[in-house]
Amino acid sequence: MNSGNGKLASSNSKWTLQPEGELKFAHLLINQAVDAAFGLGENGEFLYVNDATCRMTEYSREELLAMTLADVDVDYSLHNWSEIKVRDFITFKSRYRTKTGRIFLVEISLTRVEHQGKKFSCVFIYDKSDRVVELSMQKWTDDLRQAKDNLQEEVSKLKTKEAELETSLSLLHSTLESTAVGIVAVNFEGDILSLNQRFTDMWQIPESLMLSKKCPQCKTFFENQLKDPEAFFRLIWEVSSQSDFESYDILELKDGRVFAHYSKPHWLDNQIIGRVWSIWDITESKKTEEALQLNVARFRTLAETTDANTFLIQGTRLCYINPAVEKLTGYTIQELLNGFDVRRLIKSKKTRQVRNQNQAANFEYQEMNILTKNGTERWLACAVTKLDGMLDFGGKPVELITGIDITDYKYAESDLNQALEQAKQLSELRARFLSMVCHQFRTPLNIVSFSNSLLKEEVDKRTAKKIQPLLDHMQAAIEQIGQMLDDILFFAKAESAKLNFEPKPLELVQFCKDLVAQMQIGIKHNSINFVSQLNSLIACIDKKLLEPILKNLLDNAIKYSPSNRAVDFNLSCEKEQVIFQVKDRGIGIPLEDRQRLFEPFYRGSNVDSISGTGLGLSILKTLVDLHSGQVAVESEVGVGTTFTVILPLLTK
Numbered sequence: 073m074n075s076g077n078g079k080l081a082s083s084n085s086k087w088t089l090q091p092e093g094e095l096k097f098a099h100l101l102i103n104q105a106v107d108a109a110f111g112l113g114e115n116g117e118f119l120y121v122n123d124a125t126c127r128m129t130e131y132s133r134e135e136l137l138a139m140t141l142a143d144v145d146v147d148y149s150l151h152n153w154s155e156i157k158v159r160d161f162i163t164f165k166s167r168y169r170t171k172t173g174r175i176f177l178v179e180i181s182l183t184r185v186e187h188q189g190k191k192f193s194c195v196f197i198y199d200k201s202d203r204v205v206e207l208s209m210q211k212w213t214d215d216l217r218q219a220k221d222n223l224q225e226e227v228s229k230l231k232t233k234e235a236e237l238e239t240s241l242s243l244l245h246s247t248l249e250s251t252a253v254g255i256v257a258v259n260f261e262g263d264i265l266s267l268n269q270r271f272t273d274m275w276q277i278p279e280s281l282m283l284s285k286k287c288p289q290c291k292t293f294f295e296n297q298l299k300d301p302e303a304f305f306r307l308i309w310e311v312s313s314q315s316d317f318e319s320y321d322i323l324e325l326k327d328g329r330v331f332a333h334y335s336k337p338h339w340l341d342n343q344i345i346g347r348v349w350s351i352w353d354i355t356e357s358k359k360t361e362e363a364l365q366l367n368v369a370r371f372r373t374l375a376e377t378t379d380a381n382t383f384l385i386q387g388t389r390l391c392y393i394n395p396a397v398e399k400l401t402g403y404t405i406q407e408l409l410n411g412f413d414v415r416r417l418i419k420s421k422k423t424r425q426v427r428n429q430n431q432a433a434n435f436e437y438q439e440m441n442i443l444t445k446n447g448t449e450r451w452l453a454c455a456v457t458k459l460d461g462m463l464d465f466g467g468k469p470v471e472l473i474t475g476i477d478i479t480d481y482k483y484a485e486s487d488l489n490q491a492l493e494q495a496k497q498l499s500e501l502r503a504r505f506l507s508m509v510c511h512q513f514r515t516p517l518n519i520v521s522f523s524n525s526l527l528k529e530e531v532d533k534r535t536a537k538k539i540q541p542l543l544d545h546m547q548a549a550i551e552q553i554g555q556m557l558d559d560i561l562f563f564a565k566a567e568s569a570k571l572n573f574e575p576k577p578l579e580l581v582q583f584c585k586d587l588v589a590q591m592q593i594g595i596k597h598n599s600i601n602f603v604s605q606l607n608s609l610i611a612c613i614d615k616k617l618l619e620p621i622l623k624n625l626l627d628n629a630i631k632y633s634p635s636n637r638a639v640d641f642n643l644s645c646e647k648e649q650v651i652f653q654v655k656d657r658g659i660g661i662p663l664e665d666r667q668r669l670f671e672p673f674y675r676g677s678n679v680d681s682i683s684g685t686g687l688g689l690s691i692l693k694t695l696v697d698l699h700s701g702q703v704a705v706e707s708e709v710g711v712g713t714t715f716t717v718i719l720p721l722l723t724k
Contacts, residue, residue: 108197116141119192128199130171144168146175160184176201240490247487251480254351274353299324320424320437330358332453348488350481356380357455357474381452383473388414391470400477402445419443440475451482573698575612575722580650584643587619591626597635600626604643611650612722617695622652624688625715629656645721652717660709669705
């Protein structure tokens with residue numbers, strides 16, 4: 073009985089096969105097997121594969137015979153092939169990747185065979201993809217892909233918002249630079265944050281001068297300019313976050329010029345975050361007022377030549393206007409002086425309070441909204457004086473109004489408010505984005521951690537020595553990513569002002585001792601030496617905010633210190649202030665890095681491979697600021713670093 077090239081004979085009820093028939097019969101049997109089987113050469117190349125192998129890997133027989141095991145075995149590089157090659161039989165686990173990219177767990181039985189002087193391996197593969205580990209890993213992969221898609225969408229939205237903000241800021245900058253009014257933004261530390269060129273020109277400020285109360289040359293410069301420098305410093309240097317008033321002020325310079333000074337607080341989330349000042353030269357207006365008090369003729373001469381808009385109003389009728397008013401309103405002198413109702417011209421007006429005004433002065437400052445002939449609106453900052461008896465207009469009092477056009481400033485103020493609102497929205501968007509990223513990554517990270525724990529339980533005792541270190545490294549990486557996500561989420565809350573400052577009485581000495589004892593448990597090669605000048609110290613401090621401040625300082629000191637080097641932690645109290653000081657003997661901080669040390673995500677240039685997010689000190693600075701405290705740093709490269717945190721000792 074013939075079948076192909078093989079010959080099958082019957083003798084005494086037993087079949088015997090010729091060598092060629094045996095080969096074909098063996099091929100027929102192995103291709104009927106349910107489990108995958110294949111032969112490997114010395115270099116891992118496929119010598120033979122059965123049909124089950126093709127079904128499992130989704131490759132054709134021709135494709136597999138042109139590949140090596142490394143092309144489908146995800147963990148190929150992790151196996152100890154030098155040991156495998158010297159053993160006759162071995163079983164182990166691995167992960168294979170199909171042609172479509174699916175990864176599944178397999179159990180491998182490998183037998184070493186020598187035939188005709190050549191060595192090869194016979195391999196049987198059992199699919200273990202129904203294990204919970206594989207299901208968890210696949211779910212983690214799907215979740216991670218979804219998180220990536222969401223992240224890309226949020227990044228796209230963020231870029232669009234940033235582009236819109238950049239356009240708005242560019243327009244605002246152009247508007248501020250084109251206005252005739254000097255504008256300056258001031259924070260509550262007295263630092264000038266922003267100003268336009270008009271302000272610089274008005275004060276004739278040299279380019280080399282740093283505008284800050286921390287600069288002695290700056291204070292000297294303004295003292296030399298002003299007749300009453302203390303009034304200016306009180307308004308700029310000593311302004312408080314509780315000062316919610318709007319004001320007009322008069323500044324007299326030693327060279328005879330007079331500036332009008334208008335201040336308005338800027339609110340953000342029901343808090344005043346700074347003040348915006350506008351200053352314009354009213355020297356001519358002042359001179360006009362003084363001239364009117366002396367002589368009507370001098371008044372007319374001066375009013376006709378000044379660029380300031382000058383009105384004389386009696387009741388609802390205009391008695392006099394200068395050419396500047398014609399230019400401003402679009403009406404002619406004849407139209408305005410012949411029965412014109414002033415209420416058609418002045419749409420609205422608002423009186424402004426002037427601080428430090430001379431008691432003898434008989435004028436007030438008003439902000440007027442003017443409706444021009446063509447229907448547009450203009451804004452004037454005006455000095456209003458009642459000329460009762462000084463000029464003869466039928467024995468009835470008149471008002472002298474001298475004003476300058478501040479329309480550009482009003483539009484700039486509106487644009488500034490819009491830009492600040494957009495900046496607020498961008499800050500909130502970034503906070504939501506960071507929070508979303510943390511929550512999106514937390515779920516897949518928990519899955520990885522859970523899967524890692526299951527893998528530890530499934531590790532074969534014979535391979536535990538090789539795989540256990542890898543699992544330990546994986547667990548350490550999971551904990552590190554988890555800490556990083558905690559830092560980013562905490563930073564997002566701090567940046568969006570969602571952290572509440574709630575000080576309560578706290579015994580600091582015991583608190584610090586407990587904190588050191590807690591941290592010392594997890595430290596292997598360093599120690600913390602805590603020293604307090606007092607046995608007991610009670611202060612009103614927010615415990616939930618103080619703990620991350622001190623843990624951050626101590627963690628950094630240990631992280632950047634050599635092994636077996638102690639860290640000093642000192643607590644003291646001076647002049648109603650609590651002083652925390654942490655000193656290490658580590659790598660130190662280069663001088664060029666210290667100015668940016670508290671910026672988010674910024675890390676020193678000499679940290680090398682030491683892990684970190686660059687958020688710790690930024691968070692620390694925010695928490696210290698919530699306490700109205702201070703933080704200082706002293707460091708020398710290669711010697712060590714000392715951080716000092718000073719918080720007010722509240723006794724309420």
